Amino acid sequence: MLKFAANLSMMYPEHAFLDRYAAAAADGFAGVECMFPYESPAAFVRERMNAAGVAQVLFNAPPGVVARGERGLAALPGRQAEFQAGIEQALSYATALACPNVHVMAGRVPDGVSREAMLDCYRENLDWAARQARSAGVTLLIEPINTRDIPGYFLNRQDEAHAVVQAVNAPNLKVQMDLYHCQIVEGDVTAKLREYLPTGRVGHLQIAGVPLRQEPDRGELDYGWVFGVLRELRYGGWIGCEYRPAGSTSTGLRWLAAARA
Template sequence: MPRFAANLSMLYTEHGFLDRFAAAAADGFEAVEYLFPYAWPAAELATRLRDHGLQQVLFNAPPGDWDAGERGLACLPGRQGEFRRGLHQALDTAMALDCPRVHLMAGLAPSGTDRARLKDIYLANLSWAAAEAASAGRDVLIEPINTRDIPGYFLNRQDEAHRIVEAVGAPNLKVQMDLYHCQIVEGDVTTKLRQYLPTGRVGHLQIAGVPDRHEPDQGELAHGHLFDVIDATGWQGWIGCEYRPAAGTSAGLGWWRRRR
């Protein structure tokens, strides 16, 4: 059966952030993920994880100025130094939280900039980051994101993400495959799971109902079927529950309770 991690940036928002760890554990989650840990001391987060018997399985490296609309640095010209400093900050935090993987957001493609130039920067940054992360015993991930939620995002398709991972050639650089984004951009999710999970290049999955990003038992994707497909491939990773509850987190977990 797939293993599910609560995304604390989207779930349990009826609680303050630090109280979401307890809420997730009370509902039976054994793992958590979230966007960013940097607003809180790592020691405090580690205590919350330990006190509630939770594993930290994913968070993002610093994305630039999030509040100003930036969505990552990895492909951006002239930001390589900031990208490197952020990666080191993320790896230090990952060590403190015993988190095995960090997502590196690609960023928004600057208007008028040649895409080939951005790809060269992206590949160079990812190659460097993978080597740094390997020294720390961590994986780094890239995620295709749909252009409806983040217009202009550099990386949108699964096939492109896998070509990039293959081009870099680092065993600890993997794809974060979000089925919500995949369905919006490409569809054919069952086939893509069967195609990509056996490669070993998928390091993490995420789910949400399509099109409204609510619970995965809502919308156009048959997640029960997709979970069976994931099981059939033998994939053993975590699935992040990165959705916005329609009416309260705990009340909306019927899809998961039926699966347990």
């Protein structure tokens, strides 16, 4: 059976963040993910997670200064000390929340910095971070993101992400394959799933309708077909529901009942 995790940064916006754990559990989610859990102490988050009876399966490492438009530090030369401090904070939260996966964002391409310099920095930072995460029992994930949602983002394509993972060659570094981003940048989602899932390098999937990033049953991508392909390929990992509900989150979950049927 496919395993779906509610993304609490996007779903259940009618509730305060910590209250979303109980809301997701009430709708039958056994797992949750979020972008950044750092506004509350990890112990408070763990208390709500335990009370709801759900597992935290993913969150992001600190992305830098969001107010300045930063979306990750991993590929930014000269920011290594900040990157390392962020990884240490993320691993502290991952340990406290028993969370197995942390997404590490690459960042936007700065003016005047070559792609080669960024790629070298990216690989070195990921190699260091993967070694720290390995001792904590955590898998790090990198995600190709479309440049419509995040203009100038460094990592955009599945083949680029897999090449980085292969170059770093750490057993706990994998690709987070978001089918919303994949459809916008590359399309041909079924072929991409058939190509990359059997490699073992995909550690997490995410879904959303395209192009509006709403429920998976809205838009141009047929998730009924996609879920059939995932079953055929025997995908056993989590599927994060990273979308913005068109209305009430719970009312919009008709797609989930159909996927579980």
